[in-house]
Amino acid sequence: METRRDVFQAIADPTRRAIILLLAVSAMTPNAIAEHFNSSRQAISKHIQVLTECEILKQEQKGREIHYHLNASKMNEIEKWLEQFKQLLAKRFDQLDDVLKQLKSEKK
Amino acid sequence: METRRDVFQAIADPTRRAIILLLAVSAMTPNAIAEHFNSSRQAISKHIQVLTECEILKQEQKGREIHYHLNASKMNEIEKWLEQFKQLLAKRFDQLDDVLKQLKSEKK
């Protein structure tokens, strides 16, 4: 539970993905979040902890309540990787394009 | 090892993400893939198995070799979720916008 976490591991769990979507709409207290799920308060609390550890969530103490809100910028890491993936893929098709062009010119 | 897998779990592991990027460039045999890592052939083989289970990879038998290649469309699921996330976020800002507008008009 205290290993090096990253965003990818964070979103691996469906409950955590749901929490992220929930907090994308508005900040919430742990109890408020937990109400949206069937799991116990503590189970949700653990997920929140995981998300906080990898800085997807930030706390804000308000009296005895703690409001968790999203650090949306962290999600860029996922997008960045996805972009990298798409670039490689595109490059592959470019190369395929080259090959096809070459075949065509050889045909002449 | 045989639970219901999804793309998000698949990309949670850094080695698997690397394999995906590798195969984005070109299809490969398990041995060829393994050569790019320090892990053993079997360890990589397991990762390949995971990726195949959630249909990110597809096999193609060629003689005694098996070529694994990407089913790039599976990656859309990630993008789809990310899109959903961004939409919720945008909506939130729209609402914030509304609030600001309202404040402005009340000021008048």
Next chain:
DNA sequence: CACTTGCGCAACCAAATAGTTGCACGTATA
């Protein structure tokens, strides 16, 4: 036909994960 090569698969293992229960400790409220 022996022999090597490429691979999957089963059995094991240590570590991590998701969840549970129970408690501690400030912050509000009667």
Next chain:
DNA sequence: TATACGTGCAACTATTTGGTTGCGCAAGTG
């Protein structure tokens, strides 16, 4: 001040993970 809330945190458990070793088997090669 006594009590009820909101929450974190520690301990314990079952399950899953990522990895290792070793085997088997089909496809090629001498």
